[in-house]
Amino acid sequence: MHAPDGFLNAGTAVATGAASAGAIGVALRQAREQLLDKQVPLAGLAAAFIFAAQMFNFPVAGGTTGHLIGGALAAVLLGPAVGALVVTVVVVVQALAFADGGLTALGYNVLNMAVVPAFGGYAAFVLLRRVLPRSRTGVTVATGVAAGLSVVLSAMAFSVQWLFGATAPVPFDTVFVAMVGVHTLIGIGEGVISALTVGAVLAARPDLVYGARDLEVDAPRRRIGTRGFVVAGLVVTLLVAMGVSQLAVDEPDGLERVAIDQGFEESARDHALDRSMFADYATAGVRNESVSLAVAGAAGVAVTLLVGTGLALAIRGRGRDERDAHRAPERTHA
Amino acid sequence: MGAGHAHALYVHEHSPVHRLPPEVKVAAAFAFAAAVAVTPREQLWAFAVHAGTLAVTARVGRLRAGFVATRMLVVLPFIAFAFLIPFVASGDRVDVLGVAVSREGLWGAWNILVKALLGVTVSILLAATTPIPDILRGLERLRVPAPLTTIAMFMVRYLELVAAELGRTRTAMAARGYNPRWLWQSRPLATAAGAVFIRTYERGERVHAAMLSRGYRGAMPALGHPVARARDWRVGLVPAASAAVIATIALVAS
Amino acid sequence: MTPALSLAGLRFSYPDGREALRGLDLIVAPGERVAVLGPNGAGKTTLALHCNGVLRARAGSVTVDGLVLEDDTLAEIRRRVALVFQDADDQLFMPTVREDVAFGPANLGLRDDDLQERVVHSLAAVGMSDAADRAPHHLSGGEKRRVALATVLAMHPDVLVLDEPTADLDPLGRRELAEILLGLPMAQLVITHDLPFALELCTRTVIIDGGRVAADGPTADILADETMLQAHRLELPFAFDPRTAARRHRQPG
Numbered sequence: 001m002h003a004p005d006g007f008l009n010a011g012t013a014v015a016t017g018a019a020s021a022g023a024i025g026v027a028l029r030q031a032r033e034q035l036l037d038k039q040v041p042l043a044g045l046a047a048a049f050i051f052a053a054q055m056f057n058f059p060v061a062g063g064t065t066g067h068l069i070g071g072a073l074a075a076v077l078l079g080p081a082v083g084a085l086v087v088t089v090v091v092v093v094q095a096l097a098f099a100d101g102g103l104t105a106l107g108y109n110v111l112n113m114a115v116v117p118a119f120g121g122y123a124a125f126v127l128l129r130r131v132l133p134r135s136r137t138g139v140t141v142a143t144g145v146a147a148g149l150s151v152v153l154s155a156m157a158f159s160v161q162w163l164f165g166a167t168a169p170v171p172f173d174t175v176f177v178a179m180v181g182v183h184t185l186i187g188i189g190e191g192v193i194s195a196l197t198v199g200a201v202l203a204a205r206p207d208l209v210y211g212a213r214d215l216e217v218d219a220p221r222r223r224i225g226t227r228g229f230v231v232a233g234l235v236v237t238l239l240v241a242m243g244v245s246q247l248a249v250d251e252p253d254g255l256e257r258v259a260i261d262q263g264f265e266e267s268a269r270d271h272a273l274d275r276s277m278f279a280d281y282a283t284a285g286v287r288n289e290s291v292s293l294a295v296a297g298a299a300g301v302a303v304t305l306l307v308g309t310g311l312a313l314a315i316r317g318r319g320r321d322e323r324d325a326h327r328a329p330e331r332t333h334a
Numbered sequence: 335m336g337a338g339h340a341h342a343l344y345v346h347e348h349s350p351v352h353r354l355p356p357e358v359k360v361a362a363a364f365a366f367a368a369a370v371a372v373t374p375r376e377q378l379w380a381f382a383v384h385a386g387t388l389a390v391t392a393r394v395g396r397l398r399a400g401f402v403a404t405r406m407l408v409v410l411p412f413i414a415f416a417f418l419i420p421f422v423a424s425g426d427r428v429d430v431l432g433v434a435v436s437r438e439g440l441w442g443a444w445n446i447l448v449k450a451l452l453g454v455t456v457s458i459l460l461a462a463t464t465p466i467p468d469i470l471r472g473l474e475r476l477r478v479p480a481p482l483t484t485i486a487m488f489m490v491r492y493l494e495l496v497a498a499e500l501g502r503t504r505t506a507m508a509a510r511g512y513n514p515r516w517l518w519q520s521r522p523l524a525t526a527a528g529a530v531f532i533r534t535y536e537r538g539e540r541v542h543a544a545m546l547s548r549g550y551r552g553a554m555p556a557l558g559h560p561v562a563r564a565r566d567w568r569v570g571l572v573p574a575a576s577a578a579v580i581a582t583i584a585l586v587a588s
Numbered sequence: 589m590t591p592a593l594s595l596a597g598l599r600f601s602y603p604d605g606r607e608a609l610r611g612l613d614l615i616v617a618p619g620e621r622v623a624v625l626g627p628n629g630a631g632k633t634t635l636a637l638h639c640n641g642v643l644r645a646r647a648g649s650v651t652v653d654g655l656v657l658e659d660d661t662l663a664e665i666r667r668r669v670a671l672v673f674q675d676a677d678d679q680l681f682m683p684t685v686r687e688d689v690a691f692g693p694a695n696l697g698l699r700d701d702d703l704q705e706r707v708v709h710s711l712a713a714v715g716m717s718d719a720a721d722r723a724p725h726h727l728s729g730g731e732k733r734r735v736a737l738a739t740v741l742a743m744h745p746d747v748l749v750l751d752e753p754t755a756d757l758d759p760l761g762r763r764e765l766a767e768i769l770l771g772l773p774m775a776q777l778v779i780t781h782d783l784p785f786a787l788e789l790c791t792r793t794v795i796i797d798g799g800r801v802a803a804d805g806p807t808a809d810i811l812a813d814e815t816m817l818q819a820h821r822l823e824l825p826f827a828f829d830p831r832t833a834a835r836r837h838r839q840p841g
Contacts, residue, residue, distance in 0.1 A: 004409045005456075006449020010372050028479055035481045041545065041681065043481075044488020045496070045538035049531050051489060052497040056504075058523050059514040077531065089486045096360070096473075097342055097466045097490070099457035100408055102450065103367040168442020169423040189517055193524050200528025208535055281442070467683030491681055494725055540678040543642045547671040548743060549663060549695030557690050558700055 002094065003109055005102030009279065012165025017107025023115040023311065024088055030081040030314045039082060047086040050074050054090070058193050066189040071117025072150035073194040076125055076143045076211040077201065080314040083210075084118035108161055112154045116303060119310025121150030125211055126313055136202045139212045144195030148187035153306060155183035156299040163296050166281035173292050175282070176299070343405060343461035350569075351395035351463045355562035356472030358570035363460040369577035370452045375445035377584035381452065384580060387573050388455050395463045405458045409450045416450070419443040466490045471559060484554055492537070499530050590654045592618040592775035593669070593747045597648035598638055600799075608634040609645065610799035616747070618653075621769075621776040623786035623807060626796035627821035632779045633674065635796065636751045639777065640669035653746055667696060670740030674752040676732035680724035685716070685735050688724060692743045710742040711735075714768055730761025737768065747775045754782045783811055783824055787833060795820050 008016075028035075035043065050070040057065035070090075075083030091113050094100040101109045125146035132138035159176040166172075201209055351359075366388075373380045392402055420430075423439025430440070460469070467487065474483040503526040514520055542550075562570075593616040600609040608631045616622050626632050637643040638650060641662050650657040652668045673679045682688035686707055693706045711717045714734040719727065727735060733753060740748065753769075754762045766788055769776060780786055786793055786807055793810045795803040797820045803810055810816065811830035817823060824830065 002408075004412050004446075004450030005367050005453025006371050006446055007412070010368075013371065024482075028481060031481070040481060040484050041488050041541045042535060042538035044485045045492055045534045045541070046531075047485055047489035048492040048496040049534045051493055052500050052530075053527060055497060056500050056523075056527065058517070058520045060517050062515055085482065085485060089482055089489060092473075092482075093466070093470075093486050093489065095457060096363075096469050097344075097461050098408075099343060099405060099454050099461050102371075102453040103364050103457060104371040104453065167445050168419045169425050169436060169438040170419060170442070171424060174422060192517055193520060193527070196521055196524030197528045197531065200525040201531055204529070205532050205535075208532065281438075465683075487683065488681065491683065491725070492677075495677060537675075537678060540673060540675065541681050543637060544671070544673050544679045544681065545691075546642050547640055547666055548692035548739065549666055550691075551663070551695070555691060555694030556699070557687055557694055558703070 002091075002101035002113075003105045005104045006167065007102070007105055008108055008161055008165035009167055010104075012161055013104050013107050015107070015164075016111045016161060020088075020107050020110040020115055023084065023119065023307070024110070026311055027081040027084045027088075027314065031079075031085060035082070043078065043082055043086050046074065046078055046082075047089045050086060051090045051093075058189065060189055066186060068193055069113065069117065069151060069154075069186075069190055070194075071114060071154075072121025072125065072143070072147035072190075073197060075118040075122035075310070076139075076146070076194070076198055077209055079210040080119050080122035080310050083122065084114055084314075087114035087118055090114075108158070112157050112161075116154050116157045116307055117150035119308075119314065120153045120303060120306035121146045121310070122211070122313060123306040123309035124149045124153075127309075129211075134215065136199070136206070136212070136215065139202060139209065139215065140195050140199040143198040143211070144191040146191075147194035148191030151183050151187035151190045152180060153303055155179040157303045160296055160300045160303065163278050163282045166279040169281045171292070172282040172296060176292075176295060342466055343458060344465050345397060345401065345462045347396045347463070349394060349396040349463065351391065351459070354463075354570045355475075355560070355566050356464050356468040357475035358472075358562050358566050359460055359464055360469060360472040361476060362570050362574040363456050365571070365574035366577045367453050367456045369574065369581040370449055370456070373449075373581045373584050374588040375441055375448070376588055380580050380584035381448050384452050384577055385455075387576055387580075388452065388459065391459055391573050392455075395459060397459070397462050401462070402455060402458050405462075406451060406454050409454045412450050413447060416443040416446040419446070475561070480554070488538075488541070492534075495537075496530065496534050499533065500527065503530060589617065591615045591651070592620070592653055593639065593777070594651040595635075595638070595648070596651070598635075598645045598650070599647040600634060600638065600643060600645045608799055609638070609648075611648070612796070612800055614794060614801060616775050616777060618746075618775055619773060620792065621778065621790040623790035623793040624777055624779040624796055625781070625783070625786060625793060625810075625820070625822055626802075630796045630820075631799040632796055633751055634799075636671060636749050636777070636779055639747070639749045640666045640671055642671070667743050668745055669747045669749060670743055670745035672733075672736050672740055672748065672750040672753060674755055676729070676736040677725070679736040679739060680727075680732060683723060684720070685711070685722050685724060685727075685738075686720040688735065689720075689739050689742050692739060696743065706742045706744075710738040713741055713772075714738045715764070728761070729756045730758060730764060733757060733761065733765055734768065737765075741772075745774060747777070748772065749777045749779070751779045752781065753778065754780060754785050781822075783822065783830075784828060784833065787811055787830055795822070 031039070050068075050073070053068045053070055053073075055067065057067050060066045071083070071087045074086050077083070078086060088110050091101065091110050092106065095103060095106055095109070125142050128142035128145055129138060132142050156176075156179075159172065159179050162170075162175045163172045166175075198209060198211075202212060206212055206215060370381075370384055373384065392399070419442050420435035420439035423436035423442060425436045425438035427434040428437045428440070464472070467490065470483045470486050470490070473486075474480060504523075507522060507526065512522060514523065593614070595612060595614045598609045598612040599607075601607045612631070612635060614622075624632055624635065634643065638645055641650065641657050650665070652665050655661050655664060655668070657665050680688050682691055689707045689710050690703055693703055698706060707720065708717070711720055714737050716731065716734050716738060719731060719735060724732065724735065750769075753765060757765060762782075762785065766785065769778075769789055776789075778786065778789055790807050793803075793805065793807040794801050795810065795816070802820060803816055808830055811824060
């Protein structure tokens with residue numbers, strides 16, 4: 001996905017940069033205790049693993065190959081906070097030292113390749129584990145589905161960004177269908193490889209899989225925050241719904257009606273779009289704007305909800321780590 | 335989804351660009367890329383001046399044009415995408431070589447093409463004249479949080495080792511006739527990846543033990559690298575400042 | 589005389605329950621070089637990690653030149669006891685050789701000229717002065733090993749613990765390392781599978797098996813006792829006779 005400079009407009013680059021910086025800031029804060037001690041070299045080695053895994057081709061069909069993206073895999077293995085940091089480091093070093101991905105595109109590249117897959121993927125993983133059996137197989141399956149989904153989430157996030165920051169007159173619908181379509185296929189590969197990798201680690205060193213720590217402990221599983229999740233979800237959905245309805249008010253259906261009646265349809269449409277926060281390009285020429293805005297809104301809610309849940313899980317995870325630290329002895333050197 | 339690349343772009347040379355402190359170069363690269371990004375697409379002359387500035391910088395940095403050009407291929411998938419835009423884009427049609435394409439689409443394609451190419455050239459100039467550890471030190475000086483730069487330092491140090499381990503497993507499998515062609519045949523590959531992850535993690539534990547043995551107590555020691563002086567900043571920011579001026583003129587003119 | 593290193597009744601189990609040390613006792617005199625032999629899984633590496641408190645024993649004590657290992661003395665013990673790890677890549681984690689050698693003394697609080705002086709001296713002591721600005725992963729196996737040694741010599745340790753120092757060294761690299769170690773004055777604990785190397789370097793040898801000291805004596809005697817070697821899964825290289833080798837070794841040249 002390593003988008004180059006100039007792919008989305010400057011405003012979107014800045015906004016996604018701010019969002020990424022915010023999420024990374026939260027991840028740094030949550031991971032601080034872990035990182036103070038041995039997690040720094042461990043996270044560095046894990047970053048080397050993810051970087052190397054991205055160069056590692058796996059077969060897809062009839063000899064064609066794909067490669068891992070690794071955001072969700074990192075989050076399941078290392079936890080959402082450290083996972084997001086690790087993939088961020090990979091993306092930033094690829095841009096600066098390997099000229100892969102534009103410098104001004106770092107905002108959306110970090111958001112789409114590190115923040116969304118790690119936090120969104122981890123949230124999906126945790127939710128899936130609620131419904132799957134509490135076993136290694138359950139963890140493996142949850143990893144696979146979450147990893148596949150994380151790739152689709154990234155594609156959705158990119159499409160929504162295109163809605164705001166398009167630099168060419170390719171309508172949102174076209175971008176959304178193409179991105180989500182292609183990435184659903186890519187996601188299948190990502191899911192299978194991530195699941196098998198986590199399965200292999202679980203078989204040999206289950207203690208190394210952050211997302212399976214509860215399998216090791218005999219204590220009953222903590223039924224944390226189903227209520228919190230529902231409440232947070234409702235709040236986010238309400239906020240997004242309010243935003244969309246605000247836009248819908250801006251979308252002067254009535255005025256447009258009048259304009260059509262008066263034969264000014266074209267200019268009225270331009271006027272309406274000028275006032276909206278969407279890029280002209282992404283909505284220009286779309287036959288049914290309300291449908292595509294609804295799709296964009298739904299995609300936006302899904303991404304926000306899952307990433308927000310992932311962030312919430314990361315924040316809650318810290319408290320649990322501190323308690324666990326008193327119980328579990330440090331493991332070194334077999 | 336461009337794949338990662340095992341080899342860094344650094345070219346060992348002794349040039350004024352190589353000698354600049356890394357924090358200056360990193361800041362200048364970001365500033366230059368930002369100036370390119372905000373330059374309006376219709377101001378063709380401005381992009382020509384940007385390209386000229388980069389060519390001069392590359393020349394001062396003793397980089398061969400061929401080297402820079404080959405490394406620019408990394409944006410190829412996006413160039414391909416840019417070439418598609420005029421065909422899928424909406425809006426007025428114009429005839430190009432007998433094919434009706436979108437006028438706005440052509441502008442959009444040009445915009446992505448020129449900015450991607452100039453942007454990747456900026457990154458190549460930075461990476462080719464600055465060893466990776468120095469880039470990381472530059473980031474640290476520019477107030478990027480230490481955990482991120484330290485994680486990056488370990489990543490860069492062990493990247494080749496981990497990649498080589500994955501590569502060896504792959505060779506060992508191929509040597510025993512494993513030649514997967516379909517996704518459902520990839521279990522052995524993923525098992526190998528899992529095993530490499532475990533070995534990587536255990537190496538991390540040993541590295542940590544080696545650090546503790548030499549007095550590490552949670553923070554990397556300061557090793558006293560020279561810091562950029564005001565003069566370095568004045569010299570190093572010349573290309574970026576020129577790009578900023580050009581971008582400003584272009585914005586006003588459009 | 590105060591021993592350089594004294595381990596008494598060390599007991600340690602890994603979290604998975606495996607008992608690695610079961611009451612291990614060992615005393616090393618100042619300047620003495622002791623070889624530690626034993627089969628795989630005998631607890632040799634675990635022992636090394638106890639010498640400077642990277643692992644802490646469940647029972648027993650570690651004393652370095654009279655200083656008992658406790659939470660408050662941990663930093664000083666780690667300065668006094670230097671560990672050279674089996675895989676030099678684990679030990680050389682900084683971007684350049686210079687920074688890697690500086691890492692330890694910088695943690696001790698050295699800065700600027702004092703720090704650079706330590707780096708220069710340590711690299712000179714292992715004959716790697718020219719490598720200061722190279723990246724560790726571009727060094728050969730033998731060079732890595734010598735730089736790894738320099739990184740701990742920079743701490744000015746009193747005891748050197750080496751874990752499999754000749755693993756993946758070519759014959760010349762092995763010879764160069766032996767010469768460097770023979771020239772160092774501090775007490776040394778050399779954990780190795782390389783019996784000729786043990787004979788060449790160390791007058792005394794201990795065999796560790798099952799987390800305890802199983803034998804302790806002059807290296808030449810221990811290597812000559814075939815029954816004992818076999819009992820601990822040790823074997824001399826083909827056509828190697830410790831008696832003639834020892835005699836040859838004692839004659840200069």
